[in-house]
Amino acid sequence: MRVIRIREFGGPEVMRVEETPVPQPGPGEVLIAAEAISVGFAQTQMRRNIFPAPMWRPEFPIVLGGDVIGRVAGVGAGVTGFREGDRVGAFTLHGAYADYVVVDAATVLPVPEGLDAAQATALPSPGPIGTGTLGTANLRPGESVLVHAASGGIGHLSVQWAKAHGAGPVIATASSAEKLDFARALGADVVVDYSREGWADEVREATGGAGVDIILDSIGGDVLRQGVGLLAPFGRLVFYGSAGGGLEIPRISPMELIEMKFITGFALSRWRAARPKEYLANHEELAAGLADGTIRHAVHATYPLEEVGRAHEEIESRAHIGRIVLLP
Ligand SMILES: NC(=O)c1ccc[n+]([C@@H]2O[C@H](COP(=O)([O-])OP(=O)(O)OC[C@H]3O[C@@H](n4cnc5c(N)ncnc54)[C@H](OP(=O)(O)O)[C@@H]3O)[C@@H](O)[C@H]2O)c1
Numbered sequence: 615m616r617v618i619r620i621r622e623f624g625g626p627e628v629m630r631v632e633e634t635p636v637p638q639p640g641p642g643e644v645l646i647a648a649e650a651i652s653v654g655f656a657q658t659q660m661r662r663n664i665f666p667a668p669m670w671r672p673e674f675p676i677v678l679g680g681d682v683i684g685r686v687a688g689v690g691a692g693v694t695g696f697r698e699g700d701r702v703g704a705f706t707l708h709g710a711y712a713d714y715v716v717v718d719a720a721t722v723l724p725v726p727e728g729l730d731a732a733q734a735t736a737l738p739s740p741g742p743i744g745t746g747t748l749g750t751a752n753l754r755p756g757e758s759v760l761v762h763a764a765s766g767g768i769g770h771l772s773v774q775w776a777k778a779h780g781a782g783p784v785i786a787t788a789s790s791a792e793k794l795d796f797a798r799a800l801g802a803d804v805v806v807d808y809s810r811e812g813w814a815d816e817v818r819e820a821t822g823g824a825g826v827d828i829i830l831d832s833i834g835g836d837v838l839r840q841g842v843g844l845l846a847p848f849g850r851l852v853f854y855g856s857a858g859g860g861l862e863i864p865r866i867s868p869m870e871l872i873e874m875k876f877i878t879g880f881a882l883s884r885w886r887a888a889r890p891k892e893y894l895a896n897h898e899e900l901a902a903g904l905a906d907g908t909i910r911h912a913v914h915a916t917y918p919l920e921e922v923g924r925a926h927e928e929i930e931s932r933a934h935i936g937r938i939v940l941l942p
Pocket of ligand 1: 653654655656739740743763764765766767768769787788789790793832833854855856857858880881882883929930931932936937
């Protein structure tokens with residue numbers, strides 16, 4: 615089978631196709647024959663070795679992770695609930711850029727038969743990150759929600775989930791007019807170009823000066839710093855990525871929080887383990903929404919597995935809207 619391996623950190627060119635035997639699933643593992651594999655921003659940081667999350671501990675040769683959709687091709691000892699041929703999906707931190715992918719059985723989800731494989735890559739991680747961050751913020755009807763990077767693979771799903779679950783005004787940020795139009799078409803009530811000076815003032819004006827109840831922040835750095843200032847009393851900021859901030863996570867003084875502001879982080883693996891019922895309930899709702907078209911998963915482009923470098927280049931140049939998917 616083909617696998618995309620990294621033997622040194624660097625630009626997209628360090629990802630090279632190699633041939634290797636199909637792996638066998640170990641105890642508690644499932645082998646998936648991949649139909650579609652999604653490429654996310656986090657993997658571009660991993661490739662450059664600037665991914666800040668503590669749960670990623672790479673060893674060369676590295677095979678990057680992602681969302682994989684396919685059919686069960688084998689199950690390891692002790693695995694129940696899945697059989698060869700079942701259509702499934704999973705998000706894994708390692709080993710996804712390959713024809714066959716071994717994943718932890720605990721992370722495997724059923725995928726409806728009729729759902730297009732590229733569409734279904736919303737199910738393992740992008741959709742649940744949208745639902746889980748809003749669940750972590752305990753979204754209540756009528757509350758305002760600020761979604762940063764709202765045209766991205768996760769952000770555009772978060773906008774739709776917030777609107778469908780009773781949010782008041784949803785304010786979407788992005789870095790171009792095309793991306794902002796896209797976010798508006800998905801239901802955002804207010805759109806703001808956060809690459810321009812004064813974006814935070816525009817957000818505050820959109821709330822009539824009251825501030826924002828919930829902020830979903832995948833950018834970090836100065837955007838996070840300004841977000842703290844934008845929170846309304848009892849407002850919650852959920853930090854889940856550092857696309858704009860690299861490794862520089864800003865220091866927040868406890869005195870900034872004294873006006874009843876809450877900041878938390880979100881990691882899919884931790885949320886999935888801590889709230890399995892919520893995770894599975896959200897999965898069923900997401901799968902039904904994708905199947906009946908009430909949730910739109912925008913697929914920017916599909917490429918063959920060996921063109922993964924092109925996908926990384928597009929993501930790093932911020933050229934994409936929605937998700938880029940590899941079709942082995
Ligand atoms: N916590 C978790 O469990 C978890 C798991 C997976 C991913 N993540 C994080 O979720 C975030 C979104 O992931 P995704 O895969 O859906 O990515 P994505 O949204 O498809 O791409 C990244 C987005 O970030 C924005 N951006 C801002 N500064 C950027 C920069 N310097 N370079 C590139 N993009 C920049 C871009 O939108 P604009 O051009 O509009 O700014 C782009 O839409 C990432 O931060 C990722 O690390 C978190």
